[in-house]
Amino acid sequence: MTASLPSRRLRSLGLRYQRDAGGARLEILDQAALPDREEWRDGAEPEAMIGHIRALRVRGAPMIGVCAALCLAVQADRGAAPARLREDARALRAARPTAVNLMEAVDRLLPLCAHPEALVQAAEALFEEEVARSEGMATRGAALVQPGEGILTHCNTGGLATSGAGTALAVIRRAHEQGKGVHVWVDETRPLLQGGRLTAWELGRLGIPYHLLPDGAAGLLFARGRVQRVLVGADRIAGNGDFANKIGTFPLAVLARHHGVPFHVVAPRTTVDPSCPDGTAIPIEERDADEVRGLVGRLRWAPADAPVFNPAFDVTPAALVTSWILDDAVLDAEDVAAGALA
Numbered sequence: 005m006t007a008s009l010p011s012r013r014l015r016s017l018g019l020r021y022q023r024d025a026g027g028a029r030l031e032i033l034d035q036a037a038l039p040d041r042e043e044w045r046d047g048a049e050p051e052a053m054i055g056h057i058r059a060l061r062v063r064g065a066p067m068i069g070v071c072a073a074l075c076l077a078v079q080a081d082r083g084a085a086p087a088r089l090r091e092d093a094r095a096l097r098a099a100r101p102t103a104v105n106l107m108e109a110v111d112r113l114l115p116l117c118a119h120p121e122a123l124v125q126a127a128e129a130l131f132e133e134e135v136a137r138s139e140g141m142a143t144r145g146a147a148l149v150q151p152g153e154g155i156l157t158h159c160n161t162g163g164l165a166t167s168g169a170g171t172a173l174a175v176i177r178r179a180h181e182q183g184k185g186v187h188v189w190v191d192e193t194r195p196l197l198q199g200g201r202l203t204a205w206e207l208g209r210l211g212i213p214y215h216l217l218p219d220g221a222a223g224l225l226f227a228r229g230r231v232q233r234v235l236v237g238a239d240r241i242a243g244n245g246d247f248a249n250k251i252g253t254f255p256l257a258v259l260a261r262h263h264g265v266p267f268h269v270v271a272p273r274t275t276v277d278p279s280c281p282d283g284t285a286i287p288i289e290e291r292d293a294d295e296v297r298g299l300v301g302r303l304r305w306a307p308a309d310a311p312v313f314n315p316a317f318d319v320t321p322a323a324l325v326t327s328w329i330l331d332d333a334v335l336d337a338e339d340v341a342a343g344a345l346a
């Protein structure tokens with residue numbers, strides 16, 4: 005279908021894509037199985053990819069956008085009819101509600117559904133674009149990090165969460181590579197333990213020193229003066245600088261302010277949504293009660309019928325943010341108030 009295009013092979017920590025004379029293939033590293041098992045899953049079929057996104061087998065705001073786009077590219081390469089592609093695109097777009105990168109990626113491709121080659125090229129370019137955006141964030145963010153800092157982070161914002169090195173974790177990685185001797189404090193990130201399972205796994209592979217802590221231990225860590233900086237990612241940044249990120253981010257911003265510690269949000273421009281004037285307009289995903297009653301599929305510790313509140317994200321007000329580290333700029337409160345995100 006796209007035989008006139010040169011073959012492409014795209015690889016990241018959590019994604020394998022190949023398009024050549026044999027057709028197009030897409031696989032994702034199953035993030036729900038990590039760190040115990042490194043299993044790759046087929047992501048070529050939209051229905052399967054939607055399942056992977058919903059079950060967090062693939063996750064992280066930029067990564068789900070890239071995966072949705074490459075899934076559509078595989079379908080276009082395999083000759084899917086434009087109407088079918090549009091239907092699949094809309095279904096992928098709705099797989100999760102909070103990360104705007106997913107909507108942004110699909111919206112770029114929707115007008116191309118009748119032009120398979122253009123769609124494939126746009127999807128592949130999106131992968132490369134996020135790699136470059138990671139690089140921009142890493143460079144700008146690492147310049148702020150001082151030698152010997154203890155840096156607290158939440159959730160997973162590394163190579164599993166984007167097609168590049170990541171967002172907040174890419175900044176930490178760059179500071180480590182620059183020999184700044186940073187120490188990372190990793191919130192385990194209840195309920196799905198993206199910190200304990202994924203960030204710890206990535207930091208271990210990279211040889212970056214860290215300690216894992218239960219989310220509730222952050223206050224004591226701040227009080228003991230062990231945190232000099234907080235770096236987190238975002239799933240959507242509103243025009244006024246409020247941002248949604250993994251549940252538990254907002255309390256860290258409050259703790260940081262209380263202790264006079266700089267608190268930064270690190271995200272690519274593709275995470276900024278100027279159509280949300282402030283954080284109240286960001287849709288917040290609520291997930292299955294069993295995720296809080298225990299560890300899904302492994303263990304349950306709460307009563308099976310315990311009523312549960314399980315929002316996947318919270319909103320941190322702009323007033324608590326020291327700076328917004330984007331791939332193309334570092335913004336402060338004055339920039340944001342002047343409309344730099346709007």
Ligand code: MRU
Pocket residue numbers: 060063064065066103158159160161162165166170171198236237238239249250251316
């Ligand atoms: O529910 P998840 O694991 O997809 O949530 C991910 C986060 O909250 C990340 O911090 C965010 O996507 C930014 S990572 C590049």
